[in-house]
Amino acid sequence: MSSPSVPDFNCIAPVYDALAQLVYGDAQKRAQAHFLSLIPAGARVLVLGGGSGWILTELLRQSAPVHVLYLEPARNMLQQAQNRFRNTSSTAQVEFRLGTELDLTPQETFHVVLTPFVLDLFPAAEAYAMMQRLSQALLPGGLWLHTDFHASAPESQPVWQKLLLWGMYRFFGVVSNLSARELPPFEALFQKIGFKTHREAFYFRKFIRAQVLQKAVF
Numbered sequence: 001m002s003s004p005s006v007p008d009f010n011c012i013a014p015v016y017d018a019l020a021q022l023v024y025g026d027a028q029k030r031a032q033a034h035f036l037s038l039i040p041a042g043a044r045v046l047v048l049g050g051g052s053g054w055i056l057t058e059l060l061r062q063s064a065p066v067h068v069l070y071l072e073p074a075r076n077m078l079q080q081a082q083n084r085f086r087n088t089s090s091t092a093q094v095e096f097r098l099g100t101e102l103d104l105t106p107q108e109t110f111h112v113v114l115t116p117f118v119l120d121l122f123p124a125a126e127a128y129a130m131m132q133r134l135s136q137a138l139l140p141g142g143l144w145l146h147t148d149f150h151a152s153a154p155e156s157q158p159v160w161q162k163l164l165l166w167g168m169y170r171f172f173g174v175v176s177n178l179s180a181r182e183l184p185p186f187e188a189l190f191q192k193i194g195f196k197t198h199r200e201a202f203y204f205r206k207f208i209r210a211q212v213l214q215k216a217v218f
Contacts, residue, residue: 006073006100007121007176009051013076017052023164027204029054032116032147034201034210039063039143043111046071046137048101049118053081059114060090068094069110071103101133113138114145120183121172127184128192135193141217144195150202150209151183161207 009016020028032055039045041064048071050056056070072078075098082096097103113134119127138144151157151165165183172178190197195213202209 005122005126005177005179007172007178009074009176010076012175013052013074013080016077017054024204024208027208028117028147029058031201031203031208031210033058033062034147035145035199035212036062038145038199038212039065039112042066044109045069045112045114046104046108046110046134047114047116048134049073049121050081050114050116051077053077053084055114055116056081056094057084057088057090060088060092060094065092065112068092069108070094070096071099071101072096073098073100101130101137104133104137108137109139110137110142111139112143112145114147116145116147118148119146119186120148121178121180122184123180124184124189128189131189131193135195135215138215140215142215143198144211144213144215146186146190146211146213148186148209149183149207150186151207164207 036059039059043065045059045065045068047056047059047068050070050072056068059068070081072081078096078098085094119130122130149165151161169178169181190213194216197211198214199212200209
């Protein structure tokens with residue numbers, strides 16, 4: 001599998017959360033947190049691209065995993081997440097690792113995978129390759145908590161959504177070397193790897209969607 005063109009969020013790490021708050025208020029955070037309570041007690045959890053670590057502290061507040069692998073490709077983001085964790089009273093076992101899904105070992109498996117606003121950063125082919133690798137790491141019956149932007153069909157998509165997507169992809173293309181220019185077809189890609197939506201919730205006038213997908217048990 002070839003390496004994806006991973007965006008570089010190191011330079012924007014100190015202000016990333018503030019920028020998201022400025023544009024979306026607390027909608028992104030509420031969407032990411034919506035289904036965290038469904039994580040089974042004692043689960044092994046993979047968080048891919050959790051950024052500065054807000055999602056980790058919320059995950060540990062709402063659930064009781066036995067182990068969390070926090071996998072983040074931006075060193076500055078990973079450092080922020082580690083600092084956040086140190087400032088909590090949690091006794092959970094959390095491993096912080098610099099890298100992507102390609103840095104998972106073949107032996108590592110998880111009951112739950114989280115992809116919070118991650119897959120939208122990649123062109124469809126690269127997103128699909130990432131999803132295939134993550135599916136391999138997820139145990140049968142495991143849960144995939146996916147939170148990302150949700151665009152209506154092109155013919156019915158509101159102008160404000162088109163403008164926001166256009167602005168986001170151009171901005172991050174400049175500051176973070178983002179190669180994607182549009183949202184991947186999430187629904188089709190999940191169906192292609194055999195996942196069905198179990199539950200979902202919408203935020204920010206249905207522009208943000210939180211999903212729980214479940215891997216089939218064979």
